[in-house]
Amino acid sequence: MTQELPNNFEWKQYLFHNYDLVSAGINNQEDAEKHYLQYGKDEERDYRATPLCAMAIDKLVDSDIELTKFNNSLEAVVLLLTGKEIENGLYSRFCTELETHTDPVDLDFVIITKQNLKQAIDVELFQKLFNSVTIICIDIPKEYDIYYNKDSGKEYATIPDYGYYSGPNYTFYKSFDWLQKYNTCLFLECDCYFGNDWANKLKGFVRYSGDFWICGSIYDGTEQNIKDVGNKRLTVMNTHINGGTALYATGNKEFIKFLRLSENYLKSYVQEVNPKAAYDYFIKESLDCLFTLFIDPNNIKVAKFINRKYLVNNLILNHSDNASNDIEISDINKIYDYAILHKK
Numbered sequence: 001m002t003q004e005l006p007n008n009f010e011w012k013q014y015l016f017h018n019y020d021l022v023s024a025g026i027n028n029q030e031d032a033e034k035h036y037l038q039y040g041k042d043e044e045r046d047y048r049a050t051p052l053c054a055m056a057i058d059k060l061v062d063s064d065i066e067l068t069k070f071n072n073s074l075e076a077v078v079l080l081l082t083g084k085e086i087e088n089g090l091y092s093r094f095c096t097e098l099e100t101h102t103d104p105v106d107l108d109f110v111i112i113t114k115q116n117l118k119q120a121i122d123v124e125l126f127q128k129l130f131n132s133v134t135i136i137c138i139d140i141p142k143e144y145d146i147y148y149n150k151d152s153g154k155e156y157a158t159i160p161d162y163g164y165y166s167g168p169n170y171t172f173y174k175s176f177d178w179l180q181k182y183n184t185c186l187f188l189e190c191d192c193y194f195g196n197d198w199a200n201k202l203k204g205f206v207r208y209s210g211d212f213w214i215c216g217s218i219y220d221g222t223e224q225n226i227k228d229v230g231n232k233r234l235t236v237m238n239t240h241i242n243g244g245t246a247l248y249a250t251g252n253k254e255f256i257k258f259l260r261l262s263e264n265y266l267k268s269y270v271q272e273v274n275p276k277a278a279y280d281y282f283i284k285e286s287l288d289c290l291f292t293l294f295i296d297p298n299n300i301k302v303a304k305f306i307n308r309k310y311l312v313n314n315l316i317l318n319h320s321d322n323a324s325n326d327i328e329i330s331d332i333n334k335i336y337d338y339a340i341l342h343k344k
Contacts, residue, residue, distance in 0.1 A: 004037060009047050012293050016053070017046040017273060019289055027292055052268035057294050060261045060286075067305050070252045074107065074206040075182040077130070077199075080171065080189055080244060081113040086120050090190040095125055101194035102129050107203075108182070110134045112175050136178045144170045148276055156275075163270030165278045172243065172279045173263045179250040189244040191320065191344055193329060198339040205315055205339075206247060213255040213309035214283070216246030217318040217342065241310065242318040243280025245342040249309075258306065262286065284310070315339040 011032035015022050018040070026035055036045065085091045109130035111121055115137040126133045146156075148164035162169040179185055184206055195201070209215065218239055249255045266282050277285075287310060291303040317338045319327060325344055332341060 005033060006047070008049070009033075009036065010049070013049055014040065014045070014047040015293055016050065016289065017048070019285065022289065022292055050268070050272040053265065053272050056261070056265035056268040057290060060258075060265055060290060061294055061296065061299060063257060063261055063302075065254050065257055065302060065306065067302070068254060070211050070249060070254070071183075072206045072209055072212060072247075072249055073183040074186060074203045074247070075251075076108040076110050076179070076185045078110045078112060078175070078179065078185045078187045080168075080175075080187060081111055081117065081121070083114065083117055085190040086117060091120070094190040094192065095122055097193055098129070099125060101196070101198060103199075104129055105199040106131060107199060108132045108134065110136060110179070110185070112136045112138060112171065112178075115139055136175070138171055138174050140167055140170055150276075159271055159275045161267050161270075163266070163275045163277050165276065168244075169266065169277075169279045173259065176248075176250060176256060176259060179248075180256060181251070183249070183251040184247060185250045186247050186340075187244060188340070189342065191342060192245055193341040193343060195338045195341065201315055201339040202247070205313060209311065209313075211309070212247070212311040213249045213252060213258070213306075214241055214243075214246060215248075215311040215313055216241040216243070217316040218242075218312050219321070220318045240281050240284035241312065242320060242342060243278075243283070245316060245318065245340060246280075247313075247316075255309070317341045317343075319343040 011029045014032050014036055015026065021032070021035060026032055036047065039045075040047075079094075081091060085094075107130055109126045109132070111126075111134070113121070113135065118135055118137060121135060123133050123135075144160050144162055144166040146160065146164065147167045156164065160166040162173075186202060206215075218241060262283055265286060266277060266279065269282065269286070270277050287307060291307060295303045314336075315338060317332070317336055317340070319332065320342050322344065327343075329341065329343070332338075332343075
């Protein structure tokens with residue numbers, strides 16, 4: 001079999017480019033080579049080398065992350081605010097929703113936005129509800145200030161360092177430069193709804209959660225993909241934690257180490273594999289791929305430690321897919337006692 005393979009074929013690179021095969025249970029050399037010869041060659045599946053990713057993966061696998069306990073404590077709420085959300089009324093609706101469902105709470109409130117949007121923020125409203133209000137202005141470099149719209153079909157002449165989702169990817173990673181003074185933060189987007197006593201529910205959960213780096217909701221929407229059927233696990237799309245509405249251990253130094261390595265890996269990944277990778281989807285995909293294909297058996301203890309820091313909870317719901325637009329919030333309220341509902 002090996003003699004029939006291309007001279008530059010490497011089975012791990014084949015699976016690296018075609019992670020749907022790993023999802024289907026193909027995760028070793030024999031099965032990967034067999035699949036390529038039987039199906040992959042005719043399907044023109046990619047197996048090319050990815051030197052930039054290889055270097056980033058080596059750094060991630062060989063990281064000096066210490067296996068230490070961390071006591072999470074929710075200290076701040078972080079709103080990621082864009083100009084589009086001010087223009088289309090989502091920010092205004094968010095403010096009304098927040099004011100209606102929030103009693104004064106022992107948390108800080110942080111808004112991450114652009115400098116030219118600062119004047120549109122209702123600081124007095126947030127001051128009534130939170131200990132303090134901080135506005136962090138992150139001016140995204142012009143070449144990064146893009147957000148890919150899959151429905152437009154637009155392509156770019158060059159791939160920005162952070163991919164076609166450079167705007168949110170850059171903002172997400174950059175925000176941690178400012179937020180490390182807080183133990184744990186709740187990130188929110190404007191298309192969120194709040195349940196009864198939402199802040200205290202989340203504060204209690206975070207306190208007794210047992211230590212996490214990233215904690216939030218998996219995909220709760222109604223869209224289904226045919227390719228999911230028959231896989232040993234659902235696709236990453238249905239198993240990744242939605243990153244814009246989630247809890248992050250912003251004050252955990254080991255998490256910050258991992259995040260910087262992840263950022264470096266993402267910048268390689270969008271150049272060599274998929275320019276349309278968003279940070280939240282990518283973190284889950286990279287964890288699954290790395291620890292299935294690239295972790296040395298001697299490092300499995302570290303791999304398991306990191307995987308346990310990626311925690312799903314039932315207090316945050318994600319119905320942000322377009323197919324869930326017609327679901328009434330009243331119907332969701334009958335089923336779930338949520339703290340945060342992320343819904344378009």
